[in-house]
Structure formats: structure tokens, C-alpha cells
Amino acid sequence: MSTASSALDSPTAPLPGSRPAEVIAAERTLGGDLRVLARICRLILRYRGRVALAVVATVVAGLFQLAIPPLLGRAVNTALGLAGDASVSGAAAREGLFVAAALLLAASTLRGAFTLVQNYGGESIGHLLAYDLRLAFYRKLQQLSFSFHDRAHTGDLITRGILDIDGVRWLTSAGLLRVLLLAILIGAGAIQMISTDITLGLLSLSFVPFAIWKSTTTRLRLRALWLTVQEKMAILGRIMDENLSGIRVVRAFGAEPHELTKYDRAADEAMAITHERVRTRAGYSSVMTLSYFVALGLVLWVGGTRVLAGAMSVGTLTEFLTFMTILQLPVRQMGMVVNAFARAATCGARLFVVLDHQPTIAERPDAKTLENPRGVVRFDDVSFAYPGGGDSRTLHRVSFLVEPGRTLGLVGPPGSGKSTIAHLLPRYYDVTAGRITIDGEDIRDLTLDSLRRAVRVVQQDSFLFTSSLENNIAYGDPWADEDAIHRAAATSQIEGFVERLPERYQTLVGERGVSLSGGQKQRVAIARAALLEPPVLILDDSTAAIDAGTEWRIREALRAGAANRATIIISHRLSTLRHADEILFIEGGQIVERGTHEQLIALNGRYAALHALQGRHDLTEAQP
Amino acid sequence: MTAADASRSGRPPRAVVGSQINRDEEMFGAAFDRAIFGRFLSYARPYRRALVLAVVGVLAFTATQLAIPLIIRFAIDRALIVDPAQAVPLVVIMAAFAAVIAVNYVANRSQDYFVGLTGERIIFDLRRAMFAHLQEVALAFMDRTEVGRMMSRLQGDVSSLQEFIDNSVTAVGDIVLLLGIVVIMLWLDWQLGLFTLALVPTLLFVRLIWLPRARRAFRHARETNSIVNGALAEGIHAVRTVQGMVRETVNFALYDDKARENLRAHLRAAKFGQVMVPIVDTMTGFALAIVVVLGGTLVIERTLDVGVIVAFVFYVQRFFDPIRSLTMQYSVMQRAMASGQRIFEVLDVPLAMADKPDAIDPATITGAIAFRDVTFGYVKGQPVLRNVSFTVSPGETIALVGPTGSGKTSVTALLHRFYDVWDGAVTIDGRDVRDYAKKSLGRHVAMVLQDPFLFSGTIAENIRFRTASASKEDVERAARVVGAHDFIAKLPLGYETPLDQYGRNLSLGQRQLLSFARALVADAQILVLDEATANIDSYTEQQIQAALRRLLEGRTGIVIAHRLATVRHAGRILVLQEGRIVESGRHEDLIRSGGLYARLHAFNFSSFDDAEGISGRT
Structure with a gap:
């Protein structure tokens, strides 16, 4: 890999033209749709009691509604029959009408009450289902490995979590219960009407x-x-x-x-x-x-x-005509019902494909907790290729050892595999061959929690949360006390800036808050890691936007804080690495040169060439 | 959580998920605002004919709906239970029925079609008007405004107006239907009609008590939606930090709280939504009971035809629908007025300075630039540039250097006339930039901005950008000159490679080179370059420097420099501090003189920007 022609190749960028969303596309066939709907129904059945209540209420509401047309028919017949027969007393006639009216009122009221139960039952089941899915989706996304998130489109995942959950939610009330009601009205109605005429x-x-x-x-x-x-x-x-x-x-x-x-x-x-x-x-x-x-x-x-x-009597005709007014609305709603089913099938499929995704990085069932880690980091013949990256290996047989209190520097052209090393140690990805150990334990035998608590990586672009500065610094340990937070801020040289803010550590930052410069953001990220005092600290190009003087002060503060920490620094800036105990020059995924700064300069190879490229001025150490 | 965490969990964690600020602030104001409605009508004017047809359709549709129970009543009373000698033949009545449903069909279809289409058209027009307006408004406005908020106006507010248009035409139908039912009931039998209608005030009263409470519950449910969705979005965006910091358990618990609150709010809203059902049904039951008892009695007393009872049954069942949708209309209108206000706020943003009537648009320029005593600022009384004067000869490149906030960017913005100076003048070829047509400045002054913003589309489309006449060869030549051809040619689809959003599938260095190629194709005599502050490794930087030199060949250049390498190649360096030029000259001279430049230089070799503490202010 010659630096001149491939310097611009970016390691993490997916291949242009590959559609990331398709990686998590769902199957779309009729059989698939039915399976998805069946699965949603199984989830709904978690709420057996509510489902039973809603179903019974729907049936009863339908039957009460069907009771109305015959009552009206009878009332018309009563009125007409009596009209033709003067011998019947007015009192008897009124009584007949009153009975019919009372029954109508009762049927209507009861229908309304049961419809309330039906609708509320359906909607509440939908909301409970949405709640369950929301939690499952959130939990799953937190678990899924970097390799998944690399390919998934953020916007697409958010849409799934919002619109698709909504689409599934409506299945009970707008789909299933409506179909049931329609079946009752048409089925029982047909028996009633056909038996009449x-x-x-x-x-x-x-x-x-x-x-x-x-x-x-x-x-x-x-x-x-x-x-x-x-x-x-x-x-x-x-x-x-x-x-x-x-x-x-x-x-x-x-x-x-x-x-x-x-x-x-x-x-x-x-x-x-x-x-x-x-x-x-x-x-x-x-x-x-x-x-x-x-x-x-x-x-x-x-x-x-x-x-x-x-x-036929006019009353019977009336019965038929009013029966039809009952049918009008549910039949018009047929379209909504079909839509609810189609939507639930599409949305459900899109959700389940994410929920069924298995994280590629998983703990072994017998994983050990890393107790009181010392921080002896060893890469043992490690090779790595990004998933789906074909045969092209990002790292090829890399071996090194970092002991507590020592610093390893990594340098090399973009895409050489430096950041990959930072990603392998906390197991964001798993090695393809070889092994990585901490204190002699293969990291794949450890619980993810204890491993990631031992190894902290400060990324170049770490996420700034829309929250107070304090919450941002304490992100890794929300129970940290104030002193620890202030100490971490001092270490990362952000304290002076914070003190000048009107609300100091309570200042809201991020979107809609105080906006921080690139260097300030990086310093918050460093404070976040410094607070945790990890036995292994990796700085992945995380001081690039910080000026050299401040960077020097941060480095000194970090060094003073932890004599027993293993540190790995990745940087383009040679002055950052210069004092490392060992510097690896990585190119094309391989270690091509290794040694101290002086040794590498004396070697007069690639490191020395880069040193010359950055210019005499670059190495004039800035020490205020 | 580990045991260590659990033991310290006596107090709440310093942790939240999601933004604590609700971004969809809802406005609650009047349901009708004459001014907004009037302006809104002006957008409906082009579709007058379609709207008239829509209203005619609605009216015809409503009329047929009102007519059908009457026909049934007529059939029963005049054809079925009447002395056969006076009977109207059933066939005749059925023919009338057929005619009515034919009209119903046509009216229904044209109503739906014209209402739907006009609504969509007006919305598309409004959205385009806003978008086009934003192309012309002062840049200062765009700088102050979050893109996300603007997008929600272009999409969200516009949709609530659409809901309003759809509903207002149907509302006309509802009102006519309601009035029609009342009139017909009273006309058929005023006694029976009055008794039945006596229920309406009761229902209205119940609804008026219910409405504000229900609305509050619905609003709360909507708010919890945006909170819980915001937290989800944050969780997805920040997933790498979350996993790195082992915050999964804490975040899940916090998210669960929000999801639970969302669930509670929705269950409450659902109760409110459904509680009206049994009330309306009971009302209907009462109405039917009145019709049966009172109507039946009147029939027995032979003062009422039985068909009237049947017609009443039909009307009673339709009666409460329009009342429901009309009371709902209030919230729709309220939302629409709030949205309308926000939309017109955008349309009322004053336009940037317009061209003079006799603005010049020369075919070529030599590229001589002069700033004469320029004073300028964004906020009244706080000038960002003070009495800045300098000249750049055709073909010369100067570098602007200075701490953040020293006014470098303002210099370039003035040259392009993004803003007008407060005092003094900026000239190109001796003519004030205010004398040029805006499109002329766009053609002769190319800008490469710090953020190499790329658009969705292919690489070729991005390099060509607005120069539609550029051929495939032009595009390729430009890419070769800036050194982008090599990486482009290596892509499977070459120049036809589609870019992801913001060109994320390319590295920053690659995007930078594409933005250079884009400026090269635009082929302007003056080139303004705001160098990227973002960290670029030495290898890429080398390529970019080479590209930069080729780009500036034969052009007048102003470079806002952050990198030493760039500065060293510039013929002249202007050092800005607090809006004034404090030093100028060649690199070596400035180093020797030991001023601000020399200090900046001593501290930092790759970027002048983040050097706090030496910016001269402390």
C-alpha cells in the first residue's frame, strides 16, 4: 500500500453504492406476512385477560346492536296495528310502545357500554404492546454490536422505533376487533334477517x-x-x-x-x-x-x-331498512381494517427483523468477571477483517505488549488499521485470528461489562449529550461525587472553561445548549474517561482538535494520575507520540516499524519520512 | 449494574436519557385569525374553480343523503299503506331513488376528488413558496435558524394546514347536514322534531365539559411521544458511546421510566377518547325511544304517517356524527392557525438585499479586490470589522490569519455580498460589489467552505453542481487537476458513484477534494477558501495542499488559513485581531517582527483556532 495513491482511502466508510438499509431488509411474501401477523397475535395474547374481555365485549356489543332493528320493526307494527283497530284502548297501545322504547333505550345504552369496553380494551392492548416493543427495541439496539450499527441507517432505525411500532399497535383495535364485530354483525345479522325473509x-x-x-x-x-x-x-x-x-x-x-x-x-x-x-x-x-x-x-x-x-308488514320492512343502517358504518370501515392488517404486517416485519438480530459479540455462558484488573494488554498474532469486508484484512498478525505504567504509540496512514486496534480491545469487534489478553485472560472469556469497565476508549468524535456538563462528564459513572468530576475536568484542562460559564457544571450543552468547539468536546470526552480511572486507556486520535500546549498539559495530568495505567495513544501528530515507551508504525494492517522515537528516527524509514513531512516546526515542543 | 454501583445508588444518578427540552412546542391560540385566514385564502385563489366544484359536490352529496330517508318515508306513506286508488306507483318512487343515488355517486366522487386534490395543490404551493423564499432571505436569518426547526415548518406545519383544508370542506357538508336534518325533522312533524332535538343541547353541554379535558389528555400523550422518541433517537445516535461507557443498564432503566409515562398518558387519553361512545349511544337510545313513544302515539292518533317514524329513525342515527366532527374541528382550526402563523412568519422574513435596477453583469473580470475602510457587524453597536482596508491584485493570493472571532469569515462573506457593509466599500475591479448583480458575483467569485458540503447524487453531479453545461470531460479534468481522479476511478461506479447523505461514504479528505473540483468547474476568477479546521492527517493534507496550489493558479485568492503549510505558500498574510488588521506581510517577516503571528505560530503548528489563552485577550 503506497501512501501516495491510497492516502485518501477511508477505513470505516462502507463501499459507495452499497445500500446499508438492505442489510436489515425484511422478507415480504404472503406467507411471511401471515407469520408476522401470527407473531403479533402471540404478543397480544400476553394480555389474556384484556383480550378475553375485549372479545366478549365486542360480541355482546354487536348482539345488542342487532337487537335494535327488530325492536323498531315491532314498534312500527304495534303503532300501525293499533291505528287500524279502534277497539284497543289507548292505554294498552301506549304500554306496548313504552315497552319497545324502554328496550330500545336499554339496547342502545348497553351497546354503548360494551363498545366502550371493546374500544378501550383494544386500544389499551395496543398501547401495552407498543410499550413492550419499545423496550425490546431499545434494549436490542443497545446490545447489537458495532458491526450492525455500521451498516444500519440511523434514520431508518428511528423510523422503525417510532412509525413501525405505531403500525403494529393499531392491529388490535383497528384490525382484529373490527373484523370480529363485522363478522358478528354480518353473521348473526344474516341468520336473523334470512330467517325472517x-x-x-x-x-x-x-x-x-x-x-x-x-x-x-x-x-x-x-x-x-x-x-x-x-x-x-x-x-x-x-x-x-x-x-x-x-x-x-x-x-x-x-x-x-x-x-x-x-x-x-x-x-x-x-x-x-x-x-x-x-x-x-x-x-x-x-x-x-x-x-x-x-x-x-x-x-x-x-x-x-x-x-x-x-x-309482509311495514314493520318487517322497517326492520330490514334499519338493519342496513347498522351495516353501513362497519362495512365502510372495511378499508381501514384491511389497511390495519397490511400495515401491521409490513411494520411488524421491519421490527422483528431487528429484534431477531443476534449481536455478533456475545458473552460466553461461563464468562468470568475481570476482578481488580492490572492492565497487562497483549495482542497475540491478531488478524482482523471487517464483517462483509471479504478477504481484505484490516489487521494482519499484529503482536505487542503494553504493561501497566507504560505507553504505546500507534501511527500510520489513514486506513492502516490503527483505530481497529482500539476497537478490538474492548471487543467492539472480535478478532478473526489470534487472541487478545488482559492480565493473561483471553478477552472473549470475560464478561463484556467487566472488560469494558477496564478498557476505556476516547474516540475522536465522541457523542455530546444534550444535558448538563456534569452529566456528560459523569456519563460512565453517574454516581460519581462532585470532587471526582471536578478532578476529571481539571485533568482534561476543561475546568477553566467551565468555571467561566454562568451555570458552571450545570450548563446545558449539546443541541440547543451551549455549543462547544471541537477541542472542547474532545476535552469533555477525555474528562469522561479520566473520571473512571481505567487500568487501560486508549486515546484514539482524541486530541486532534486540541492545541499542542493544552494537549501537553492533559498528557502530564493523565500521567500524574495513574502510574499503573497502560496507555495506548493513536495520533497523526508525532509530537503526541514522541514520549511513548514504544511506537508502532502501522501500514496496510501490519507493523512495519517499531521502537522508541529515537530508534525510529535512526532507522530512517517511514516514521522518519513522516517526521520530515510534518516539518521541523511541528516538533518544536510547545511547553508553556 | 455492578455491586459497587448498587451500593452507591442511595442518591439518584447524574443521568438522563434524551433531551430535556421538548422541541415540538405547541402553540395554543385563537381558532380563527382573520389575517392568517385571509393570506391563506390567497393561496387558494388559483384553485377557485376546483374549490367551487368541491363545495357544489359536498352540497349535492349532503342533499342526496338528506333525501334518501324522505324517499323511504314517501314510499311507505304514499305507495305502500295508502288506498291503492291514490297510491303512487312504487316504480316511480324507485326511479326517483335511482336518480338520487346516481347524483350521490357523482357528487361523492367529485367532492372527494376536488377536495383532496385542491388541498394537496395548495400545500405543495405553500411549501414551494417557503422553500423559494428561503433561497432569497438574508443569510443572517439562516445562520440563526436551526435546520431541523425549518424542516418541521416545511413538513409538519404544512401537513396540519392540509388537515384543515380537508376538514373545512367536509365541515361545510356537516353544517348543511345538521341544519338539513333539523329543518326536515321539524317540517315532517314539528312536535316530534322538537322533542327529539331537545337532546341536542344536552349532548353539546356534555361535550363542552369533556372537550378541554380530553384535549389536555391528548396533548400530554403527544408530548410524551416526542420525549420517548427523542430518547430513542439519542440512544441510536450515541450507541457507541453508550456501549463504551457501559451505560446500557442505567439508560434502559431511564428509558423505561419515559416509556411508562408514555403508556400511562396514552391509556388516560384512550379513556377520554372512548368515554363519549356510551354517552352518544345512550342519547341515540333516548332519541329512538322518543320517536317510538311519541311518534307511535301520534300514529295511533292518526295525526302522523308511519313513514315519518322510519325517516326519523334514519335521521336520528346520522344526527350525532356531524356534531362530533364539528366540535373536533375546533382543535383542527387551532392547530392550523398556529401552523399558518409559523408558515407566514417564514414567508415574512425580509429578503436579502436586492439587485440594483442597473446592476452590472460583466462577462469577465480581472479579479482586483479592494476593501476600503470597511466597518461591519451582525449586531447593532457591535462591529466585527473596524476600518479594514487592503487590496489584492489580480492573480495574487493572500492568507487571513487570526484567532476565532477575529473577523476572518466576515471578510469573505462581504466579498460575496452575503451581507452589506455598515461603512466603507468592498470593490471588485474598482466597482462596488453592490453594483454587481447577485448572479454575477455567484459566477465570478467561487467559494470553498470549511465544511465541504456535498449533496445527494452522483460524484459527477456534485462536481458539476450548478454548471449544467460542464461536460463529462470537464468534470474529469477538474478531478484530475485537484488529484481526486485516482480515488474516484477506483470506485466500482467511478464518477457515477452515488453519494450517501452529506457524502458520508467518502472520507473527509475525499470530500474536500470534491469541493475543490466543484469550485474548479465553476471556473471563477476570484476564489475564496475557508480552510477546514478539522483534523486531517499529514498524508491527506499533502494532497490537499497540492490541489490548493493548482486551484489558485492564475486566480485571485483569499484563503482563511488555519494551517501553517497554507500560510507559507501565500504571497501575503493579513493578521486579524478583534476586527482590525494588526499585522501584514510575508511569513518570515512576521516571524521576525515577533507579534501576534509569531506567538500563534510558536504555539501551534496545525491549527490557529483552538489556542485559548493566547488569543491576545488575556
Whole structure:
């Protein structure tokens, strides 16, 4: 690997053109969908009591609703029958009507009460399920190894945790219980109506098969369109987001017209699909209503003809007509039901594929806790290739030993494998061959917790949480006392800056808080590690944005704090490494030169060449 | 948690997950604001015809809905239970029914179509208006505004307006339906009608008590959503730090608290949402009971036709729907007005300085730059530059050096006229930059910014950027000149390689070189370069330095330098401190003179920026 041609190759960047999201794509077949729905149902069944209650309530609510049409029919017949017969007393007539009215009121009220139980039951099961999934998802993401997070798209994972959990949540209330209600209304309703009059019964239900077919096919089509609209809107969103984030570039190049053209093209595409969707939706809802009215008309016509022929009472006709008003709403909701199932299947699949992912780094069942670690770090013939990286090895047979109180320096061109070493020691990835030991124990035999508490890595870009400075420094030990926090801040030379802030350690930093410069962020990250006083400390290019003088002071403070610590420093800046007990020059995943600064300069090889490249001035040690 | 942690857990941990600030602040104001509504209407104006058709559709649809129970009533009373001699033939009534449902079908379809489409169109127009406006507003505004907040206006606020448009047309239908039912009931039988309608105030009263409480519960549920989702997003973004710091257990417990609060809030909201169901159903039961008892009695007394009872049954069951959706409309309008206010706030941001009517747009320039006594600042009374004067000859490169906040970036921003000077003048080829057309400055002054911002799209598209006329060969030539061709050619798709968001699939050095190539294709006579402060290793730096020299060949250059190597190649160095030029000259001269530059230089060899304590202020 010659430095001149490949200096720009980045080690961690995935191959351009590979779509990271596909790594965790879910299977999409009918069988797969059914399996996903079955799995959601199993999760729902954790809440057996609620499910049973909701199911019973749904059935009872449906039956009470079906009781209303016959009551109305009877009332009409009573009124009409009495109207034709003057001999019956008014009191008896009123009594008949009062009984009917009381029953109607009771049926309506009870239907309402049971519907409340049905709806609340369904919704609460959905929320409980969402809660369970939320926790499982969060826990899983915390467990999954770096190799997973390298390939997964953050935005995509967040969407799964928000929208997909929501999609699954609706299955109970908008899907399962509605289907049950519909089945009761149509099933029990059919028995009731057909036993009253077979022709009219069939006519009143005649629109149902059409409605079910239409809502299934159209809803699936609308869903597909909706997903396309979302895709197009995501593109439009990205164009806007990039434009606003890069507004200075846009302005600097006078590229506003170019940007508007780009925007318009994306917006037109989104509008075209949206148009199609509006048209499909309008056609669908109107034809559903039409089919219902046609059936209503047929019932009225055939029923009317029977009444005229004296074969049926007006009350019975009324019963049929009101039965149809009951059917109207649930049948119109068929579309929502289909949508709920389709959505739950897609969303569930996208969630489960993450939940089923097994972390590649797992503890052995008999893993040991690393007790009172001394910090003797040994790399024993270690080779490593990034997962999915094919045969290209990032590290090739690397061996070294760092003892407590000693410092190892790593230097080399970008992509040479320096940072990989920092990632292997706390087991963010596992070695492909060879072994790494701490105090003589293979790190794969240790519990992850005890290993990672012993080995602390300060990354170049560590995450600054939107929280107080104090919480950020105490991130690794939230129970640390104030003195320890202040000491860590002093060590990392951030104390002076903190003292000047109006709210000192309580100052909110990060997004929406006080924004820190790159060097200040790195110093917070160092304080975070310093607080923990780890037996093994790795500084992975973590002082790059800090000026040389401050860096020197940090190094001195760290050195004073821990005589028994093994330290590994990775840096591009040779002055940072110069005092290390041993310096490894890494290139192409191999150690090509090793020794002290003086030895390496004397060797007159790559290290010496880099030294010359950085210039005479670079090594003028800055010591205030 | 280990035993050691557990023993110290007597007090709560210094730990939180997620941001403690709720970012989706909801505004609660008036449900109707004439000014906002009026401006909003102006966006609806282009779609007048479609809107009229939509309203006609809604009205026709509502009318047919009202007509159907009447037809049934008519069928029963005039065709079925009447002396056959006076009976209207059932066929005639059925023909009328067929006609009504045909109209219903057409009206329904056109209502849905026109409402939906117009809503979408207006929303797309509004979004585009905002986006286009943002292209023109003063940069100072963009600097102050978080992109995330702006995006939520472009997407979130616009959607709540869409909900409003959809709902307001249906609201017209609901009002007509409600009034129609009332009128028809009273017309069919005023006694029965009045008794049935007596239930309405009761329901309204219950709903008015319920509404504010329910709204509070719903709002709280929504707020807990954004809290719990924010914590999730943080957990995903920070996963590497979380694992490195072994914070999984603590974070999970904290997240569980938030998720539990979210669950509680949603269960409460669900109770509120559902409690109206039995109330409305009981009301309906009462209404049906009244119709049966009172209507039945009237039928027995032969003062009412039985068909009227059937029609009432139909109306009663439809009666409470519009009341529900109309009371819901209040929150929709409130949200829409708040969103509208935020949207128009964006549209009201004043535009950046406009071109003069006689602005010049020369085809070529020589590239002579002069700052004459320039004073400038962002906040009134706090100048960032004070009486700055210097000239750059065509083809010369100067370096600007100075501690953070010394005004370097402002110098370059003024040259491009991102802002106007307070006093003095900035000239190019002897003409004030205010005399040039903005697009002319865009063409003749290219900028390479600290952050090599790249757009989604292929590498070739990014290098070409706004120079649509650049051929494939031009793109490749530029890439070769800056030394980017080698790594591009090695990619499987070469120049057609698609970039991830912000070009994350390239290293910083690679992105930097692409931004150089982009400036080269733009081929401007003046080049302004804000050097990256980010850490770049020596190897990459070497390539970038070489590229920089080739880029500046034959152009006038102003470089905001952070690196010694860059400075040493510049013909002249201007040292800025607190808005003034304190030193200028060649590297060696400045070192010899032992001023600020010499001190900066002694302290740091790779970046001048983070050198706290020697910035001259202490």
C-alpha cells in the first residue's frame, strides 16, 4: 500500500453504492406476512385477560346492536296495528310502545357500554404492546454490536422505533376487533334477517361481498401508492434538508435556480403520485357508497312489492331498512381494517427483523468477571477483517505488549488499521485470528461489562449529550461525587472553561445548549474517561482538535494520575507520540516499524519520512 | 449494574436519557385569525374553480343523503299503506331513488376528488413558496435558524394546514347536514322534531365539559411521544458511546421510566377518547325511544304517517356524527392557525438585499479586490470589522490569519455580498460589489467552505453542481487537476458513484477534494477558501495542499488559513485581531517582527483556532 495513491482511502466508510438499509431488509411474501401477523397475535395474547374481555365485549356489543332493528320493526307494527283497530284502548297501545322504547333505550345504552369496553380494551392492548416493543427495541439496539450499527441507517432505525411500532399497535383495535364485530354483525345479522325473509335477507347483504372485495383490493393499492408517496416525499425532504444545511454553498455558487429546478422535479413526481392516490380514493369511497345504496334500493323495492302484495308488514320492512343502517358504518370501515392488517404486517416485519438480530459479540455462558484488573494488554498474532469486508484484512498478525505504567504509540496512514486496534480491545469487534489478553485472560472469556469497565476508549468524535456538563462528564459513572468530576475536568484542562460559564457544571450543552468547539468536546470526552480511572486507556486520535500546549498539559495530568495505567495513544501528530515507551508504525494492517522515537528516527524509514513531512516546526515542543 | 454501583445508588444518578427540552412546542391560540385566514385564502385563489366544484359536490352529496330517508318515508306513506286508488306507483318512487343515488355517486366522487386534490395543490404551493423564499432571505436569518426547526415548518406545519383544508370542506357538508336534518325533522312533524332535538343541547353541554379535558389528555400523550422518541433517537445516535461507557443498564432503566409515562398518558387519553361512545349511544337510545313513544302515539292518533317514524329513525342515527366532527374541528382550526402563523412568519422574513435596477453583469473580470475602510457587524453597536482596508491584485493570493472571532469569515462573506457593509466599500475591479448583480458575483467569485458540503447524487453531479453545461470531460479534468481522479476511478461506479447523505461514504479528505473540483468547474476568477479546521492527517493534507496550489493558479485568492503549510505558500498574510488588521506581510517577516503571528505560530503548528489563552485577550 503506497501512501501516495491510497492516502485518501477511508477505513470505516462502507463501499459507495452499497445500500446499508438492505442489510436489515425484511422478507415480504404472503406467507411471511401471515407469520408476522401470527407473531403479533402471540404478543397480544400476553394480555389474556384484556383480550378475553375485549372479545366478549365486542360480541355482546354487536348482539345488542342487532337487537335494535327488530325492536323498531315491532314498534312500527304495534303503532300501525293499533291505528287500524279502534277497539284497543289507548292505554294498552301506549304500554306496548313504552315497552319497545324502554328496550330500545336499554339496547342502545348497553351497546354503548360494551363498545366502550371493546374500544378501550383494544386500544389499551395496543398501547401495552407498543410499550413492550419499545423496550425490546431499545434494549436490542443497545446490545447489537458495532458491526450492525455500521451498516444500519440511523434514520431508518428511528423510523422503525417510532412509525413501525405505531403500525403494529393499531392491529388490535383497528384490525382484529373490527373484523370480529363485522363478522358478528354480518353473521348473526344474516341468520336473523334470512330467517325472517330469505330474499330480503340476501338482498340486504348483497353489497357485502362486493364491498369486501373492493376494499381489500383498493386499500392494498392505496397502501402501495401511499408508500410510494412517502418515498417521494422523503426525497423531497432530503432535497430541502440538504439545501438548508448547505445554504452557504448554494449561495456561494449562485445555485438557487439549480436548486429550485431540482426541487420542482422532485415535487412534481410526488404530486403525480399524490394525484393518482386522490383519484383512486375518490373512486373507491363513492363506489362503496353506491353499492350500499343499490342494496338499500333493492330492499325497498322488493320489500315494498311484498308489502303491497300483503305478504309482509311495514314493520318487517322497517326492520330490514334499519338493519342496513347498522351495516353501513362497519362495512365502510372495511378499508381501514384491511389497511390495519397490511400495515401491521409490513411494520411488524421491519421490527422483528431487528429484534431477531443476534449481536455478533456475545458473552460466553461461563464468562468470568475481570476482578481488580492490572492492565497487562497483549495482542497475540491478531488478524482482523471487517464483517462483509471479504478477504481484505484490516489487521494482519499484529503482536505487542503494553504493561501497566507504560505507553504505546500507534501511527500510520489513514486506513492502516490503527483505530481497529482500539476497537478490538474492548471487543467492539472480535478478532478473526489470534487472541487478545488482559492480565493473561483471553478477552472473549470475560464478561463484556467487566472488560469494558477496564478498557476505556476516547474516540475522536465522541457523542455530546444534550444535558448538563456534569452529566456528560459523569456519563460512565453517574454516581460519581462532585470532587471526582471536578478532578476529571481539571485533568482534561476543561475546568477553566467551565468555571467561566454562568451555570458552571450545570450548563446545558449539546443541541440547543451551549455549543462547544471541537477541542472542547474532545476535552469533555477525555474528562469522561479520566473520571473512571481505567487500568487501560486508549486515546484514539482524541486530541486532534486540541492545541499542542493544552494537549501537553492533559498528557502530564493523565500521567500524574495513574502510574499503573497502560496507555495506548493513536495520533497523526508525532509530537503526541514522541514520549511513548514504544511506537508502532502501522501500514496496510501490519507493523512495519517499531521502537522508541529515537530508534525510529535512526532507522530512517517511514516514521522518519513522516517526521520530515510534518516539518521541523511541528516538533518544536510547545511547553508553556 | 455492578455491586459497587448498587451500593452507591442511595442518591439518584447524574443521568438522563434524551433531551430535556421538548422541541415540538405547541402553540395554543385563537381558532380563527382573520389575517392568517385571509393570506391563506390567497393561496387558494388559483384553485377557485376546483374549490367551487368541491363545495357544489359536498352540497349535492349532503342533499342526496338528506333525501334518501324522505324517499323511504314517501314510499311507505304514499305507495305502500295508502288506498291503492291514490297510491303512487312504487316504480316511480324507485326511479326517483335511482336518480338520487346516481347524483350521490357523482357528487361523492367529485367532492372527494376536488377536495383532496385542491388541498394537496395548495400545500405543495405553500411549501414551494417557503422553500423559494428561503433561497432569497438574508443569510443572517439562516445562520440563526436551526435546520431541523425549518424542516418541521416545511413538513409538519404544512401537513396540519392540509388537515384543515380537508376538514373545512367536509365541515361545510356537516353544517348543511345538521341544519338539513333539523329543518326536515321539524317540517315532517314539528312536535316530534322538537322533542327529539331537545337532546341536542344536552349532548353539546356534555361535550363542552369533556372537550378541554380530553384535549389536555391528548396533548400530554403527544408530548410524551416526542420525549420517548427523542430518547430513542439519542440512544441510536450515541450507541457507541453508550456501549463504551457501559451505560446500557442505567439508560434502559431511564428509558423505561419515559416509556411508562408514555403508556400511562396514552391509556388516560384512550379513556377520554372512548368515554363519549356510551354517552352518544345512550342519547341515540333516548332519541329512538322518543320517536317510538311519541311518534307511535301520534300514529295511533292518526295525526302522523308511519313513514315519518322510519325517516326519523334514519335521521336520528346520522344526527350525532356531524356534531362530533364539528366540535373536533375546533382543535383542527387551532392547530392550523398556529401552523399558518409559523408558515407566514417564514414567508415574512425580509429578503436579502436586492439587485440594483442597473446592476452590472460583466462577462469577465480581472479579479482586483479592494476593501476600503470597511466597518461591519451582525449586531447593532457591535462591529466585527473596524476600518479594514487592503487590496489584492489580480492573480495574487493572500492568507487571513487570526484567532476565532477575529473577523476572518466576515471578510469573505462581504466579498460575496452575503451581507452589506455598515461603512466603507468592498470593490471588485474598482466597482462596488453592490453594483454587481447577485448572479454575477455567484459566477465570478467561487467559494470553498470549511465544511465541504456535498449533496445527494452522483460524484459527477456534485462536481458539476450548478454548471449544467460542464461536460463529462470537464468534470474529469477538474478531478484530475485537484488529484481526486485516482480515488474516484477506483470506485466500482467511478464518477457515477452515488453519494450517501452529506457524502458520508467518502472520507473527509475525499470530500474536500470534491469541493475543490466543484469550485474548479465553476471556473471563477476570484476564489475564496475557508480552510477546514478539522483534523486531517499529514498524508491527506499533502494532497490537499497540492490541489490548493493548482486551484489558485492564475486566480485571485483569499484563503482563511488555519494551517501553517497554507500560510507559507501565500504571497501575503493579513493578521486579524478583534476586527482590525494588526499585522501584514510575508511569513518570515512576521516571524521576525515577533507579534501576534509569531506567538500563534510558536504555539501551534496545525491549527490557529483552538489556542485559548493566547488569543491576545488575556
